[in-house]
Amino acid sequence: MVSPLLHLLALSALLILLLNPAFAAGGKQRRQRQQPYLSTSYYSKSCPKFEQIVQDTTTNKQISSPTTAAAALRLFFHDCFVGGCDASVLVSSTRFSKSERDADINLSLPGDGFDVVVRAKTALELACPGVVSCADILAVATRNLVVMTGGPFYPVKLGRRDALSSRAADVEGNLPRPTMSMPQIIQIFQSKGFSIQEMVALTGAHTIGFSHCSEFSANIYNYSKTSESDPTYYPEFARSLRSACADYRRNPTLSVFNDVITPNKFDNVYYNNVKKGLGLLASDHGMSSDPRTRGFVELYSRDQRAFFAAFSSAMQKLSVYGVKTGRNGEIRHRCDALNF
DSSP states (O other), X not given: OOOHHHHHHHHHHHXXXXXXXXXXXXXXXXXXXXXXXXXXXXXXXXXXXXXXXXXXXXXXXXXXXXTHHHHHHHHHHHHHTTTSSSSGGGOOOOSSOOOGGGSGGGTXXXXXXXXXXHHHHHHHHHHSTTTSOHHHHHHHHHHHHHHHTTOOOOOOOBOOBBOSOOOGGGTTTTSOOTTSOHHHHHHHHHHTTOOHHHHHHHHGGGGSSEEEGGGTGGGTSSOSSSOSSOTTSOXXXXXXXXXXXXXXXXXXXXXXXXXXXXXTSOSSHHHHHHHTTOOSSHHHHHHHHSHHHHHHHHHHHHOHHHHHHHHHHHHHHHHTTTOBOGGGOBOOSBTTBOOO
16 A cells, blocks of 8 residues: 555656656657658548649649749749748738738739649649648649759658738748849848758749849840940840830830740750840849859759759758648638638
8 A cells, every 4th residue: 555655755756747847848849749740642641632633733724824834933932931831922812911912022923823723722622622731732733833844853742731821011021022132132042041052043943934024124224324234134135125125114014034045944044044144134144243153053054954953952942941730820721811
């Protein structure tokens, strides 16, 4: 029979253990380990047709709208760099709240990027309702579209949850603008843990897609008292851009391919263009002249394998940046609206 004294001592020891911060921290760590984790096979049992449904959707969408790949890539980047890869950029504004989607820098995001996610979500809700997050759909759709346009395949870990909020006010300062100096752009990437090399590799996404004339008009019209355009632009190219964008003030949708040589192919030609003064944006020209970035531009311009390897690695890193899991997120019923 246990004596009352021994029983009292045992209870005291248990109480001390429970109040010990180290024990409490251990409990917190155990709870964290029980949170959903990211895995390439995350939906293998809960939604076995996930990969096929997203593949079919992205294939059909890209065939019907060839600008979808570039649109999804840009949308994915704009999502991840503002609070993490959580589909917060997909949320529409309401009467009470202005979402990321309506921040000024996001107003030019092409509709095809949003549409391919909505189509995949609709199909997935029929196959496995309430299981797949919009964040995972955007991540995999982007990868699939990169491959469809000739780019490298890279694995995408799954299990993200969708953001619980989306605020336009959170966007400013988190995304690089084409008018920013190279030091400013580098600072934004480094603040999120990305190296200069990773920045240059991710910028290679400009190998597909287009930019609106308003984003580079200051570099090709009345640049200075002595030059109509920025002298880093190849003169004939600058003249062609002035002709193509002549009506941009009355027609703000006017745009030009980022890579004028192979605009719909994911390759390393973009870097060759930048070296020759055929870059579209001021940031393109800055990347070819800044000593911190120029070496990587040179490398990727002559070695597509090196570019593809660096891009794949950087995209895998980007795709898990700031992801939400467990109670930190939700599985949205609709990608353009929070669950309330």
